[in-house]
Amino acid sequence: MTAEVQPGPQPVTLTVDGRAVAVEPGTLVWDACEKAGVFVPVYCAHRKMEPVAVCRMCLVEIGTMPKLQPACATVVQEGMEVRTQTDRVRRFREGNMEFLLVNHPLDCPVCDRGGECDLQDFAQRYGPPRSRVPITGKVHFDKARALSDKITLDQERCILCWRCVRYCDEITGDRSIVLQERAVHTVIDTFEGRPLTGEFQGNLPEVCPVGALTHTAYRFRARPWDLQRTVSICPGCSYGCTLGVDSRDDEVVRFVSQDNPEVDDSWLCDRGRYSFPELNRSDRIRAAELRLEGPLRQVPALEATAAAARALALVVEQSGPGAVAVLGTPAMTNEEAFALQWLARGVIGTPHLDHQLAEWPGLDPVEFRLAVADLERCDTVLVLGERPELATPVLSLRLYKAERKRGREVRRVAADPDPAELARTVRDRQLVGVVAHEGDRDAALRVAAALAPVNREVRRLTLTEGMNGRGCKDLGLLPDLGPGYVAAPAAGMGGRAILGAAAAGRLRALVVVGPNPELEADPAFEAACQRVALLVGVTTVPGVLSRHAHALIPGRTAVEKAGTVTSSEGRVQPVRVALQPRFGTPPPELRLLVEIGRELGGRWTGEPRATPTFAAIEAALPAYRGTRGGLRAAWPQWERPA
Amino acid sequence: MFRELIGGLRITMRNMLSKPVTIQYPEEQRPVPPRARGRHILHRYDNGLEKCIGCELCAGACPVGCIYVLAAANDPAHPVSPGERYAARYEINLVRCIYCGYCAEACPTEAITLGPRLDLADYKRERLVATKEDLLESWPGFRPTAAAPGRPDPAPRSELAAPSPTAPVARSATDTA
Numbered sequence: 001m002t003a004e005v006q007p008g009p010q011p012v013t014l015t016v017d018g019r020a021v022a023v024e025p026g027t028l029v030w031d032a033c034e035k036a037g038v039f040v041p042v043y044c045a046h047r048k049m050e051p052v053a054v055c056r057m058c059l060v061e062i063g064t065m066p067k068l069q070p071a072c073a074t075v076v077q078e079g080m081e082v083r084t085q086t087d088r089v090r091r092f093r094e095g096n097m098e099f100l101l102v103n104h105p106l107d108c109p110v111c112d113r114g115g116e117c118d119l120q121d122f123a124q125r126y127g128p129p130r131s132r133v134p135i136t137g138k139v140h141f142d143k144a145r146a147l148s149d150k151i152t153l154d155q156e157r158c159i160l161c162w163r164c165v166r167y168c169d170e171i172t173g174d175r176s177i178v179l180q181e182r183a184v185h186t187v188i189d190t191f192e193g194r195p196l197t198g199e200f201q202g203n204l205p206e207v208c209p210v211g212a213l214t215h216t217a218y219r220f221r222a223r224p225w226d227l228q229r230t231v232s233i234c235p236g237c238s239y240g241c242t243l244g245v246d247s248r249d250d251e252v253v254r255f256v257s258q259d260n261p262e263v264d265d266s267w268l269c270d271r272g273r274y275s276f277p278e279l280n281r282s283d284r285i286r287a288a289e290l291r292l293e294g295p296l297r298q299v300p301a302l303e304a305t306a307a308a309a310r311a312l313a314l315v316v317e318q319s320g321p322g323a324v325a326v327l328g329t330p331a332m333t334n335e336e337a338f339a340l341q342w343l344a345r346g347v348i349g350t351p352h353l354d355h356q357l358a359e360w361p362g363l364d365p366v367e368f369r370l371a372v373a374d375l376e377r378c379d380t381v382l383v384l385g386e387r388p389e390l391a392t393p394v395l396s397l398r399l400y401k402a403e404r405k406r407g408r409e410v411r412r413v414a415a416d417p418d419p420a421e422l423a424r425t426v427r428d429r430q431l432v433g434v435v436a437h438e439g440d441r442d443a444a445l446r447v448a449a450a451l452a453p454v455n456r457e458v459r460r461l462t463l464t465e466g467m468n469g470r471g472c473k474d475l476g477l478l479p480d481l482g483p484g485y486v487a488a489p490a491a492g493m494g495g496r497a498i499l500g501a502a503a504a505g506r507l508r509a510l511v512v513v514g515p516n517p518e519l520e521a522d523p524a525f526e527a528a529c530q531r532v533a534l535l536v537g538v539t540t541v542p543g544v545l546s547r548h549a550h551a552l553i554p555g556r557t558a559v560e561k562a563g564t565v566t567s568s569e570g571r572v573q574p575v576r577v578a579l580q581p582r583f584g585t586p587p588p589e590l591r592l593l594v595e596i597g598r599e600l601g602g603r604w605t606g607e608p609r610a611t612p613t614f615a616a617i618e619a620a621l622p623a624y625r626g627t628r629g630g631l632r633a634a635w636p637q638w639e640r641p642a
Numbered sequence: 643m644f645r646e647l648i649g650g651l652r653i654t655m656r657n658m659l660s661k662p663v664t665i666q667y668p669e670e671q672r673p674v675p676p677r678a679r680g681r682h683i684l685h686r687y688d689n690g691l692e693k694c695i696g697c698e699l700c701a702g703a704c705p706v707g708c709i710y711v712l713a714a715a716n717d718p719a720h721p722v723s724p725g726e727r728y729a730a731r732y733e734i735n736l737v738r739c740i741y742c743g744y745c746a747e748a749c750p751t752e753a754i755t756l757g758p759r760l761d762l763a764d765y766k767r768e769r770l771v772a773t774k775e776d777l778l779e780s781w782p783g784f785r786p787t788a789a790a791p792g793r794p795d796p797a798p799r800s801e802l803a804a805p806s807p808t809a810p811v812a813r814s815a816t817d818t819a
Binding site: 144220225 | 701
């Protein structure tokens with residue numbers, strides 16, 4: 001690890017190329033150089049890993065030390081004089097670059113890393129004009145070897161920086177990549193040649209400074225200059241990892257991680273990283289279909305919303321608002337959830353509203369108190385069952401970091417452990433974290449209640465399903481609670497009950513906003529769709545909903561719309577438009593929902609766009625005030641004891 | 643006065659009897675200077691494999707962005723080009739192109755050169771976006787004009803350009819020991 005900056009004693013002052021700089025004691029020279037604004041080339045050093053100083057690229061002159069020293073592994077001392085631009089350093093870098101390229105195949109034109117490769121960049125900047133080794137005399141290794149279905153290894157391109165080896169040791173702890181053989185024959189490979197397994201393989205090509213480890217899914221797909229990068233939030237789960245969406249020709253070609261130390265710590269899981277093909281589906285729904293007022297026909301999206309509104313008005317007039325139920329999805333943005341909540345409670349007037357099938361009576365924000373980054377501060381972290389790490393895989397890396405780097409106690413206990421037993425062993429701690437999946441909510445409640453009297457503080461982190469399951473709850477897409485966990489005027493039916501009532505014929509109209517994989521997979525949903533007199537569906541993905549909807553309205557995928565989503569820990573983060581709308585892109589769901597509401601006579605002030613809608617959310621929900629840039633919402637309920 | 647009249651008629655007579663400059667374009671074409679930069683040609687090796695490896699360096703070097711390349715992985719049993727990668731799509735917008743020749747400069751395998759054909763005309767603008775089939779050497783209507791000096795294939799510069807589709811792409815580490 002590169003010297004974590006602690007509020008410490010006296011700063012150390014040193015000079016880098018004559019520039020004075022003051023840093024914390026224990027800082028590495030590499031970081032001090034950066035602070036002084038001096039760039040030092042590195043291959044093996046990585047901000048999230050321990051230094052090893054094997055690539056020798058960062059050697060600098062320090063004071064009167066007789067030999068050059070690795071900046072990435074030398075700790076600063078008072079009065080140090082670091083020189084990075086001397087002739088000695090320059091000559092050494094030239095020699096080192098020539099050495100690194102001795103057996104490099106120089107196949108940049110077919111290498112996926114070409115254009116964003118440190119080896120190319122540093123060879124241009126610091127390398128010698130020519131090599132003394134003829135191109136025919138190179139030692140050859142395996143090319144294009146599949147380590148798994150996700151990762152391709154080219155051993156010839158490897159410069160043996162050990163980053164991948166250290167990643168498997170320090171970050172994931174699975175030790176699946178090792179160095180083999182000796183001297184010029186040294187290669188990296190999987191342990192005993194077994195295929196790579198694990199949920200975090202996609203980070204390997206990102207830590208690799210050259211083109212040795214590459215994504216199989218990105219193989220030959222694009223060059224960096226073809227790509228447009230948009231920073232957004234991973235649609236894979238509710239952990240809220242920041243990612244870069246790289247797109248080419250109106251398609252997402254890869255997701256890359258962006259360092260958000262508070263959440264993802266610069267790592268992504270494979271499920272999230274390789275979920276982008278879902279966004280490029282060629283069969284996604286683009287045209288609105290109407291089975292109302294005549295035979296099936298394709299219409300513009302806004303015509304379908306008007307027809308849907310007319311049909312809904314008829315149902316409300318004939319059978320009352322209680323005959324309509326509204327189902328959202330945990331994949332929708334906060335703005336959409338807010339509009340859907342307005343449409344259901346404010347315009348249609350129905351209490352039957354939910355965003356998922358399972359029901360959570362009396363939900364309280366205290367269940368989301370613990371921040372992800374604070375897992376590293378907990379004396380003991382209790383993880384209930386396997387479901388938290390299955391729902392949000394990157395959590396595992398944070399837990400491993402808390403254990404390995406911070407020396408915290410991480411205990412994985414049963415999904416429903418005996419609270420009294422736990423209270424006997426986990427006691428007198430300053431801070432205990434209880435991490436549970438929302439499905440094990442009752443168990444977490446019991447554990448927290450048992451531990452609270454014997455520890456100073458117990459905080460809970462509840463992991464929700466779907467990209468924005470947390471935001472949907474915060475904004476009141478719940479049968480019993482409105483925005484801000486305030487009791488709704490009238491408690492309605494939850495998701496499961498809505499499907500049952502619809503299938504039994506007690507509901508006449510169903511408004512479903514998708515895509516909602518949980519609903520699509522449930523047989524009760526199809527039964528409900530077949531029975532209701534009016535099914536209004538907004539979705540992007542073909543399935544049960546699109547087959548049965550009387551008014552099918554196309555929506556936008558997670559990379560085509562703007563808005564905010566709230567992660568499980570309550571961080572409100574912006575989702576940005578990565579694929580610009582072009583001819584044929586449907587209007588965003590937010591606008592569609594507002595149009596339906598307006599047709600029904602509802603009043604929506606302001607434009608149906610993300611920014612003004614978030615302002616409306618801030619007005620309705622004080623906890624969300626000023627959080628839009630990626631801050632955690634702070635709830636007044638937190639002040640009460642858990 | 644007669645002098646002037648005869649002088650003028652002499653010029654008229656001379657031109658009347660000389661060979662006309664006009665040629666029957668497009669059946670006849672004027673010779674093109676040997677280093678003229680016209681419509682692009684994508685070359686093949688003698689064994690029929692495409693020289694282009696889909697690296698997109700031409701597209702990167704292109705100052706007007708008129709080249710579009712979409713690469714794909716070669717099927718080792720039926721390779722399109724030597725090595726791992728080939729251009730699945732290769733398009734040049736011939737109307738946007740400024741014929742600067744940077745693409746040929748950038749090409750690591752000398753797959754693309756600017757050919758001698760300067761006659762770019764069509765009834766549809768879309769047809770002036772040349773596809774890979776249009777540009778490849780073997781396209782059915784390919785006719786190098788008299789002024790095109792057939793360039794000999796340069797010797798392969800590295801293993802990238804090795805024109806042997808049979809050579810295995812992957813070698814085992816033990817071969818090198």
